[in-house]
Amino acid sequence: MAQHSDVQLEPRVVFRPGALERGEVLGIASFVRRFPAGCIGAVILLIVTFCALAAPLVTVHDPTQVKLRERKEIPSWSHPLGTDYEGRDILTRIIYGGRVSLAVSVLSVLLGTTVGALWGVASAYIGGRFDMHSQRLLEIFMSFPPLVLAMLLVIGLGAGLWAVVIAIGITRLPFGVRVVRSVALSVKELAYVESARAIGASNLRIMVLYIAPQCLAAYLVLATAQLGVAIVIEASLGFLGVGIPPPTPTWGNMMGGAVANVLIPHWPLVVFPGLTITLVVLAFNFFGDAIRDVFDPKLRGSYSLTMRT
């Protein structure tokens, strides 16, 4: 770890591997050099996102058209990952399923984690009655196992894309609050916050300029990690048959249909959607770890500075 002692006094020009300097702009080339795994993750995500967005250009098959003549095929040249029980191309359905899975994941995290993080900073800093009441309210949502809450809310909101997004978003919200609040609680007690208060900074200023930046790393790490979690929850809902209903392909409901009600499942329907989920979650995790290493002040050295001074 870099041992800074005078970061605030003069700009640094010395390169240290793995640690981003104050004011340094991280170019793509140096990002690739420093975070190979993060890059692999980013590339996988870019490819998957591109395929999902340009689905009609990438595949020649229709994701929902039933062709009973071609049902339950194993992988071949015309159907690289085989076909399902209704003769639909599995690769095509995985690509179209990516639209749903990625949209649900990104939207639900934007909704849940972001609102949660802002709430967490406010809750920790304001404290007192506001903190107590928000904690109580969130405790209610945290009293459900997340997937069970998501199932319940999806049923309540009426199955569909937005129901799933809101349901997963609500399950993510308390995590945002809890993680960011715990960081903010410890940051709040540090001497520099006290000194800011002593020189007369307003509460809003302290929250926004002194506490929130210290929580940004936690937020980014959490949000990128939650993207993967949201994918898995969405897939689980689909797998259990309570998510987005079948004619629309999702990675979860493709597998769910294959496993339920069948004695011996058609193997490509189990193997490939699951492999896709794993790959995408892995990519999110790799990318998230790189993001953490770029932004986390602990690894940048300023954390060690605040701890030492």
Added chain:
Amino acid sequence: MSKYVLWRVLHAIPALLGVTVIIFVSLRIMPGDPVSIMFGTQATKIRPEDRAKIEADLGLSAPLTVQYITWLKDIGTGKLGKSFWRGDTVVDLIVQRGPLTVEIAVMAIILSWVVGIPVGILSALRQNSALDYLARFFTVLFLAIPGFWLGAMIVLVLLLWWDYAPPLGVINIWDDPAKNLQLALGPAVVLGLAVSAYIARMTRSSLLEIIREDYIRTARAKGLREQAVVLKHALRNASLPIITLSGVLFGFLLSGTVVVEQAFNVPGLGKAMVEAFVMLDYAVIQNLVLLYSVVFIVINLLIDVSYAWLDPRIRYV
């Protein structure tokens, strides 16, 4: 400390009431009425007076507040209602299928601690060694693999290559331990490995951070054995984030039993809940969701209390 415990218990009560409200509201505002679902395509042929009678039988014609209070009373008296298509009561369902799920969860927890903590400690102490890389590889892998997929893959491989299928029906451990294990082992291992990946990662990163603290250097400087430094000084502080995490992980575990039971086709409580959700079986959904939440609340209470016991700074009221 006892004041903290009391405070924490008192705070669980409004949470519990909130849970019942959310369950009730979610199930009553949902589109589609249970009578239509019960009778499927035949529903349009039901005469209005018959429909009214069926709704009255299910307790759905009373005002919502009355229905809610009736439900709370029913919980108090242990009369949890009947599944409308299964025919047996919710209490029967819990008694029959609960033990299997509890068994899976307990086995998974034990496995996750036994695997996760030592791997995390070794990984942190031998940072950047081959062992560390191996541990991190598997951690990263198991963090990404969804439990239901791993479960379904195991079932598939056993079926296609060994022509093996686990026994059908509920078999309790006190009836036939061997057959019971065939049911419970798969889900428990899949869940346990998934949770242990989280624990290993948290143990590693937490320990790596703690081990750089000044007081650890002091402990080393005064000549303590490495074992004492790590196990007594470092691990005690490093355990705090792990304990915080285990509350979240328990929710992950409870959610996991639901999907993994479905993947392995094991007739536990989780599978019963999925069936209820698919059939929109009100009585079963509301009571099973409540049961899962109660278990979760109690476990989180115990975790918070142990956290306060380990870290006196937390005992503010």
